[in-house]
Amino acid sequence: xxxxxHQQQVDNACGFYAGHHMLVIAGxxxxxxxxxxxxxxxxxxxWALAGLRESLAKFIMSEVISSKGEFHHPTATY
Numbered sequence: 893x894x895x896x897x898h899q900q901q902v903d904n905a906c907g908f909y910a911g912h913h914m915l916v917i918a919g920x921x922x923x924x925x926x927x928x929x930x931x932x933x934x935x936x937x938x939w940a941l942a943g944l945r946e947s948l949a950k951f952i953m954s955e956v957i958s959s960k961g962e963f964h965h966p967t968a969t970y
Contacts, residue, residue: 905936908944912936915944 913931920929936944955961 905941908941909936911944911948912940 916931917929923929955963958964959966
């Protein structure tokens with residue numbers, strides 16, 4: 893049986909929980925069975941949420957906004 897992840901409150905952090913779980917799953921490349929992936933069952937603390945926000949901001953700045961970024965579109969207006 894699959895384990896349920898923590899059900900957070902509906903607020904502005906819910907997308908960060910989705911992002912956190914995607915990163916955990918993506919980092920579980922060597923796991924053969926989905927039920928062996930370990931997801932947190934409690935709320936993320938403020939440090940974890942801050943780390944996710946910082947990682948996302950760095951990615952946007954370096955890969956989207958920067959003209960040298962892999963996902964930069966030269967005609968985009970920011």
